[in-house]
Amino acid sequence: MTALLDMLAPASEEDLSRLIAERRDPLRIIGGGTRVEHAGGDRLSTANLSGVVTYSPGEMTLIARPGTPLPEIETMLAAEGQALAFEPPDLRQVLGSNGTPTLGGMVASNASGPRRVMAGACRDHLLGVRFVDGQGRIIKNGGRVMKNVTGLDLSKLLAGSYGTLAVLTEVVLKTLPHLPARATLVFAGVDPARAIQIFSAALATPFDVTGAAWRDGNAYLRVEGLERQLIYRRDRLLALLAEHRPDVLDDRQTVTLWRDLRDLAHFTDRKAPLWRILTKPTEAPAICDRLRELGGTSSMDWGGGLIWYQGPGSAEQIRSVAPHATLIRRAGLSGPAFPPQTGPMARLQSGLRRSFDPHGILNPGLMDA
Template sequence: MTSETISRTTNTPKTEAELAEIVAGHFAGCQPLRTMGGGTRVQADHIAGDTLTTRAMSGVVTYEPGEMTLIARAGTPLWEIEAMLVSEGQALAFEPPDLRGVLGSDGTPTIGGMVAANASGPRGIMAGACRDHLLGVRFVDGQGRVLKNGGRVMKNVTGLDLSKLLCGSFGTLGILTEVAMKTLPHAQARGTLAIRGVDDAEALRTFTTALATPFEISGAAFHDGTAWLRIEGLPPQLAYRQKRLQELFGAYEITFLDAEATVTLWRDLRDVAHFAGTDTPLWRVPVKPSDAPALTASLRALGGQTSLDWGGGLIWYCGPGEASAVRDIAPHAMLVRRGGVEGSAFPRQSAAVERLSQELRRKFDPAGILNPGLMGG
């Protein structure tokens, strides 16, 4: 299939009404749409139909630092959001990754794309994922209807939480036009303990021990013989936590990284920079941490390399192997960078989950026009 037949037209609406009109027209004609923000979260060149991007629907609707709430249009560049938050001493607590390096993309990550992918980085072990900080959304469904859910504050509600449903759906249920997020204060001080000369199993033991302490570990990752533990907080807290953790792991070779080195290190770990600059297939595998050492050994037996994040709850595998071979070892593996691997990027679902997914798809996208085939729909 040529690129001309994959993506015939690029639609770049500037308003929600314009976007809804485009979707309604494609719904009426049962014409597929490849939907995206900045095109930096998943490789979707194989999806047929016209392209629709929200990148022209940009701008902050409202930001209230005192209330720690933010509403922005879906196409707003993520770097603009992060710069604005830093100026107020705040941040997106879940540390969304930038995967342009591993995908070889020159697009601009958007806040809508972040939510659509539920993009969450190393701090997720302490702060939770993107969906845990999502307050509400506006979106256009597969019929061109404008829908909204949620608001500016966290509260208990009855009924279906559409915000959580849209978060992580990769544009297959609707196209986000606005998102409301909770923000949190930025850490005042930070540092990292580098525990060197360990293997996967030893790294997992250090993670388990450290995460069981009251020292609020905000990052626990492993690659190439080194386990990293990040600590953040007020300066007096940081000094105390560093001392206690170094005592706890005194049997290992430990180096302490200062704030500047910590920022650089965790940006690279967040963005999986150690697996960038190649076309080799890259897989993202969420696992139960206790299963990580056995799974990494089996994956490396295919001929590639692995690293760990989320305290052992996330494996990155970069290496050869057909989709069936990788998923025989890790059924929940998601193919982030294709590298020539055929088939769905998303893992197989159980029969019950597949039935539920299809029912939701029929409710929100009855003609199946939104990113058809991306998530098995």
């Protein structure tokens, strides 16, 4: 966990509420410091707001505070044969961070790995939240089981807001059974356009593909499940895509490969900026081609819906190619990490900020100029 000596670190939700209510100067919200680079403002740590409130394996429901280390949560779930199905990535290596990922940072960034193509994103597994907004108000929203989540679901709004609207103090998550067996189909020597064709064919089947990624000229499809399910799904995909002559990786090889793909082990040159780009899969090949012209390296995940780019190019150049590009690792680049909003989206974002944080103290400059 990041050292607390030079941070504000409230010990309770009530302390956090009082601190924010009296505040007018900027605050930089810190969990483990492992999701996105951001500077400016006094650092406010959630490290003391830690611990599991309750975990009910039978109901597949977890309630915990935001500063709880994510590895502890994953170990606890694994002991019960369960997991966070959306496979949150660990970006410590690419950011050069010595912090520990936290549950709150995971939710605030909507951190979702390769299994999103099948299981959905982090926000899709979020049942409820407690939080303190920019006025110091303590607010609870959502429920503790799926059927109780009614009305305006603020948890979906806060997931992915990166602490610009509120500071989480408690999250309620749905857990799912761990998938015990896995295999990967490997398609060598394919460009992004051919990879998208393969992904589109596989993801249109009922065979529950849980990963569809491309890197360094290789396309990968992952299938998981019980042993008999796995064999059936693997063999049907092999037959469907036989013309591409795929190879097959076993369980051990699959675990290693997808951990590296999830955690961006191929993008650890911290001297180069790293961008996260959301796009339509059909537009991904053209974006990859244009990014290659800038002199960098790209990879694709989520069946082409997510592109990672490491390499040269100003923010203006990158966003002229890919408007929905977020700067994850700056490596000397300045400016807002997130793409500036215009028109109705800008008015909506501004209105939300005024409602939740009228004084503009929570992570200012992260999502806006």
